[in-house]
Amino acid sequence: MNRFTALLRRELRGFFGSPLVYFVAAVFLALSGYYFYTDLNAFITFGFGDSIVEHLWQRLFNDIVRVVLTVIPLVTMRVYAEEKHLGTIELLYTSPLRDGEILAAKYLACMCVFLVLLGSTVLYPAMIYYIQPFDLSQLKAVYIGLLLLVSTMVLIGIFVSSLTQTQIIAAMFTYGAVLLLWNLSWNEAALPTDLLGVISQLCAYDHFEPFARGLIELKHVAYFAALSLLMIFGTLRSMESRQWRGRR
Amino acid sequence: MINADHLCKNYGPVRAVDDISFDIAAGDIVGLLGPNGSGKTTIMRMLTGFFAPTAGTCSVAGVDLVEDSIGARRHIGYLPENIALYPDMNVRGYLTFAARTRDYGGNVKQRVDDVMEECGLAHMARRTIGKMSKGYRQRVGIAQAIVHEPEVLILDEPTVGLDPRQIVEIRSLIRQLAGRSTVLLSTHILPEVSLTCRRVLILDEGRLVAEDTAEGLAKKTEGKREAVLRLRADAAEAERVLGAVDGVESVELIGTDSDGTVSLLVAAAQDADLVPALVREVSERGWPLYEATPRVMSLEELFVKILEDGAGS
Numbered sequence: 001m002n003r004f005t006a007l008l009r010r011e012l013r014g015f016f017g018s019p020l021v022y023f024v025a026a027v028f029l030a031l032s033g034y035y036f037y038t039d040l041n042a043f044i045t046f047g048f049g050d051s052i053v054e055h056l057w058q059r060l061f062n063d064i065v066r067v068v069l070t071v072i073p074l075v076t077m078r079v080y081a082e083e084k085h086l087g088t089i090e091l092l093y094t095s096p097l098r099d100g101e102i103l104a105a106k107y108l109a110c111m112c113v114f115l116v117l118l119g120s121t122v123l124y125p126a127m128i129y130y131i132q133p134f135d136l137s138q139l140k141a142v143y144i145g146l147l148l149l150v151s152t153m154v155l156i157g158i159f160v161s162s163l164t165q166t167q168i169i170a171a172m173f174t175y176g177a178v179l180l181l182w183n184l185s186w187n188e189a190a191l192p193t194d195l196l197g198v199i200s201q202l203c204a205y206d207h208f209e210p211f212a213r214g215l216i217e218l219k220h221v222a223y224f225a226a227l228s229l230l231m232i233f234g235t236l237r238s239m240e241s242r243q244w245r246g247r248r
Numbered sequence: 249m250i251n252a253d254h255l256c257k258n259y260g261p262v263r264a265v266d267d268i269s270f271d272i273a274a275g276d277i278v279g280l281l282g283p284n285g286s287g288k289t290t291i292m293r294m295l296t297g298f299f300a301p302t303a304g305t306c307s308v309a310g311v312d313l314v315e316d317s318i319g320a321r322r323h324i325g326y327l328p329e330n331i332a333l334y335p336d337m338n339v340r341g342y343l344t345f346a347a348r349t350r351d352y353g354g355n356v357k358q359r360v361d362d363v364m365e366e367c368g369l370a371h372m373a374r375r376t377i378g379k380m381s382k383g384y385r386q387r388v389g390i391a392q393a394i395v396h397e398p399e400v401l402i403l404d405e406p407t408v409g410l411d412p413r414q415i416v417e418i419r420s421l422i423r424q425l426a427g428r429s430t431v432l433l434s435t436h437i438l439p440e441v442s443l444t445c446r447r448v449l450i451l452d453e454g455r456l457v458a459e460d461t462a463e464g465l466a467k468k469t470e471g472k473r474e475a476v477l478r479l480r481a482d483a484a485e486a487e488r489v490l491g492a493v494d495g496v497e498s499v500e501l502i503g504t505d506s507d508g509t510v511s512l513l514v515a516a517a518q519d520a521d522l523v524p525a526l527v528r529e530v531s532e533r534g535w536p537l538y539e540a541t542p543r544v545m546s547l548e549e550l551f552v553k554i555l556e557d558g559a560g561s
Contacts, residue, residue, distance in 0.1 A: 013337070087328065094324065094328075095346075095350050098318060242298065245259070
């Protein structure tokens with residue numbers, strides 16, 4: 001545990017000791033604040049008296065997810081690519097740390113960044129609650145969905161980062177992957193009807209949307225869990241590839 | 249302490265290490281010598297648990313690296329070639345991190361202080377690694393390799409890229425460490441092994457081509473003595489005069505400089521140190537002498553010699 005904690009601290013230092021994460025946080029807060037202001041404005045103008053869940057939280061959190069998807073590649077790109085580029089990964093691979101421990105420390109450090117970012121968005125519902133209390137149970141579902149979505153997307157980013165030494169390539173491919181996954185079934189009319197069911201099952205939006213409506217359903221939790229496991233498996237195989245590639 | 253038994257490593261269709269076996273006793277300091285691409289780094293990466301061998305086994309401190317890689321890694325300190333360290337950390341922070349991730353059981357703070365003292369880093373404790381010179385970074389590299397008091401030290405080209413003063417310092421640091429740990433170091437520089445190691449394993453194209461003591465290697469590289477002389481004189485006359493010195497077999501003009509000096513390669517008929525006799529002759533003639541060096545065999549020449557010896561025996 002001692003060595004795991006040391007590695008986790010090192011990973012956290014890698015994020016919070018560099019300016020990148022603060023720039024990312026600044027842009028994230030500015031954009032999410034902008035969406036809160038405009039979505040609240042729309043709610044007050046057009047939806048006042050209607051369900052706050054449907055007309056404010058659902059819209060706001062779908063907007064926030066769009067910002068999160070932009071931020072994820074910027075946070076995960078460095079996780080492996082930087083260490084492979086610098087060569088520091090060689091010392092990690094030769095210290096008594098299991099590949100799984102290295103992955104877990106890197107994942108937890110990324111999640112800490114997102115817990116700070118997502119934690120800051122609690123301010124928006126808190127302000128409304130202060131003015132007019134509302135039912136919190138649905139908001140809890142939104143945050144659980146948000147955490148599952150972010151965690152899965154982070155694992156996708158970590159997997160992509162483990163495949164390359166170049167951070168910008170990791171970022172671009174991660175962005176492509178998460179955006180495609182989110183938008184996969186956005187225009188159902190454009191998809192072949194016999195594949196529609198399958199594609200819709202793969203689409204992250206379709207699995208997040210019920211959470212945004214305040215519903216927690218096992219099948220949607222299972223979707224994120226299965227995708228996460230697939231990414232963990234892929235990352236561990238990618239780390240293991242040094243066995244036959246001979247390179248870090 | 250370090251044991252390799254019929255080690256092989258393939259990268260796809262390429263065989264990088266081919267059936268290598270050796271044993272290194274506790275406390276020994278052994279050099280892996282070979283040109284670039286001879287398999288030194290691959291062997292070291294197998295011995296440090298970076299990757300597993302394609303065939304064969306290896307163990308460190310009695311722990312098999314294939315069966316219990318994590319367990320074996322606790323006994324190893326490793327300095328990779330072109331050591332990469334986290335540039336954003338300071339020396340103390342990095343060494344503390346290294347000690348913790350390698351499961352050091354004692355008082356980490358005290359140990360980090362001791363290691364910084366030993367490696368001449370005490371005054372650099374708070375310095376950010378990214379802002380340090382290559383020589384100091386190499387010291388941090390060695391410090392991270394020994395911070396958890398490993399029984400085995402594996403150093404891949406520890407002096408590469410350093411200036412001559414730093415090379416001397418790092419070599420002396422390695423010799424100090426040899427008392428406590430078993431050391432395996434790799435190099436492609438011939439004199440390095442005789443200066444630091446007791447025993448030498450010579451590699452070529454992934455195979456172990458020879459094994460020798462440092463003295464034995466030194467003898468091999470000296471072999472037939474040759475010396476290079478640079479002096480100011482008429483080339484033809486110098487060739488004639490030096491050719492007549494006792495024990496000289498041949499004199500060859502190897503260069504004429506724009507400043508009027510000539511360089512000559514003088515070979516002895518038998519094993520003998522020619523330099524004193526040659527210098528005496530040159531000074532008697534009153535020729536200004538700029539250089540008189542016994543010539544050391546290059547690594548390439550050593551390989552030719554080893555292969556010739558092998559074919560002859």
